[in-house]
Amino acid sequence: MEAKAKSEEGEVGLGYNSGSVKKARLQSTLSALLEDPVLSDVPKKPTLADVDTLISLELGSAMKISVVKMDGTAFDVAVLNTATVKDLKLAINKKINEMEQSKMGHRQISWRHVWANFCLAHHTEKLIDERAALQDFGIRNNSQVHFVHYVASRKTRKHSRRRKHRFFHGLSKRSTYPTDAKS
Numbered sequence: 001m002e003a004k005a006k007s008e009e010g011e012v013g014l015g016y017n018s019g020s021v022k023k024a025r026l027q028s029t030l031s032a033l034l035e036d037p038v039l040s041d042v043p044k045k046p047t048l049a050d051v052d053t054l055i056s057l058e059l060g061s062a063m064k065i066s067v068v069k070m071d072g073t074a075f076d077v078a079v080l081n082t083a084t085v086k087d088l089k090l091a092i093n094k095k096i097n098e099m100e101q102s103k104m105g106h107r108q109i110s111w112r113h114v115w116a117n118f119c120l121a122h123h124t125e126k127l128i129d130e131r132a133a134l135q136d137f138g139i140r141n142n143s144q145v146h147f148v149h150y151v152a153s154r155k156t157r158k159h160s161r162r163r164k165h166r167f168f169h170g171l172s173k174r175s176t177y178p179t180d181a182k183s
Contacts (some may be wrong), residue, residue: 031081063141065134067092067120070147075099078133087123088145089115121148 056062057078058174065088068074077091100107121128122137122145139145 002181040079047079056080063134063143065139066142068144068146069094070118074144083134085120085127085132085134088120088127089130092120097123100148117149118147119150120145126150130176 053062054145057064061080062080063083064076064078066074066076075095077088077095079087079091083091087169093109097109100109122139125137126148127137128150129136
């Protein structure tokens with residue numbers, strides 16, 4: 001018994017069972033698993049929510065949506081079937097941040113600026129209401145959404161459905177003839 005206690009003491013003293021060794025083993029196993037082509041959709045540093053969404057996708061309670069950027073390139077995100085526009089935007093933010101991080105290192109994207117000047121659209125319908133369910137717009141598994149330009153009205157800070165005008169093109173004829181109202 002005394003020899004057994006000494007051997008256990010020696011292993012602990014050497015740090016064989018320490019947390020750093022276990023963590024290194026876990027990281028190497030995880031990286032080997034992530035290199036498997038079957039798990040290609042799993043992010044490099046997956047969270048529990050990411051894994052849960054991917055499991056739901058396999059079980060049919062989540063959908064894969066293809067997002068087309070303004071330059072024509074596309075990427076896929078997975079969201080639950082009950083997801084809202086806000087959930088889709090968060091998934092896009094996370095996916096693009098992850099892609100930028102892997103390509104260029106630390107790069108900060110101003111999502112406030114992006115969502116203030118662009119919105120998502122499915123076919124010709126703009127996804128403006130963040131609380132609306134994606135299924136209300138006809139978005140299903142393997143659907144495609146794309147980015148489009150849009151302008152927020154100044155009074156309500158909500159997005160108008162009209163096109164963005166150039167600076168001088170927005171002038172109306174009435175501003176040229178202010179005396180029309182008096183005559």
